Amino acid sequence: MKRAFITGITGQDGSYLAELLLSKGYQVHGLVRRASTLNRSRIDHLHQNPDLHLHYGDLTDGVSLVNLIHAIEPHEVYNLGAQSHVKVSFEMPEYTASTDAVGTLRLLEAIRASGLDCRFYQASTSEMFGATPPPQAEDTAFYPRSPYGAAKLYSHWVTVNYREAYDLFAVSGILFNHESPRRGESFVTRKITLGVASIKLGITDTLTLGNLDAVRDWGYAPEYVEGMWRMLQHDEPGDYVLATGIGTTVREFCEAAFAHAGLDWQDHVRLDAKYERPTEVDALIGDATKAREVIGWEATTDAKGLAQIMVDADLEQLGRLVENKRGERQIP
Incomplete structure (x- = not known):
């Protein structure tokens, strides 16, 4: 072993x-x-x-x-x-x-x-x-x-x-x-999908983010x-x-996450400069050719699919919490 x-x-x-x-x-x-x-x-x-x-x-x-x-x-x-x-x-x-x-x-x-x-x-x-x-x-x-x-x-x-x-x-x-869905809640993708779930379930109404133009390979x-x-x-x-080899802006990830829940991101997202970095990394897009050719590895899930997976998981998780709290209130 x-x-x-x-x-x-x-x-x-x-x-x-x-x-x-x-x-x-x-x-x-x-x-x-x-x-x-x-x-x-x-x-x-x-x-x-x-x-x-x-x-x-x-x-x-x-x-x-x-x-x-x-x-x-x-x-x-x-x-x-x-x-x-x-x-x-x-x-x-x-x-x-x-x-x-x-x-x-x-x-x-x-x-x-x-x-x-x-x-x-x-x-x-x-x-x-x-x-x-x-x-x-x-x-x-x-x-x-x-x-x-x-x-x-x-x-x-x-x-x-x-x-x-x-x-x-x-x-x-x-x-x-x-x-x-196991990403830490302070990371931007999880912050977005948790925000979407919270807004969809009526827990909150807005989500505050920083730089929407940063490009990442998710x-x-x-x-x-x-x-x-x-x-x-x-x-x-x-x-x-x-890497996937595909660049996606924070704005595009945000749009995909909100759309998956039937929401328009522009109705709920607010910007705050305190969430921006002192020095920004504008664009990260990887070339995984070597990994594909040498070890046979290739990414199959793109950013849109990832946003959907994470929104579904956060809706399920927050939904259970909401139901549990409702049940607690009904206990005499």
């Missing part, structure tokens, strides 16, 4: 990856941060699986990573843990660097020092391209425009360095925006975690862009 170690297992990508690996017969170990309240809702449905094991630790604590790598002896390590919100990275730049940049170094060093023959996946990001015009591929110049993008760029290059210096099987997946997260796994199954390590 293969053993996999996932940092960020409680996040969107980590939860989908855990599902995928468990379905393939892996023993899955996940890193979780200690907190006074549990934040494991995305993996609650997996808790009864005897092949899932959770461990306390943190990417800012190198000792915990060394101990866990030694104890688990994983065949595959997926580094998905991060402070992943771009806007927040401007407010918490030092923490973002410690977690996203130096955290990767700590994990790589733990693997190197252990002497294990394991394969390492680094979650890189399209935000590393930043101001570089699209389309963006593996050999496109990087120009990050946020502390998050800069921290991830360090992680990307230190992964390449460990691959070349120590002959580690280390890959970087340069993933463009990928979303799902795909469906479950498809992208399969790409991560495929990278580690290939004979040779390398870096891969995962």
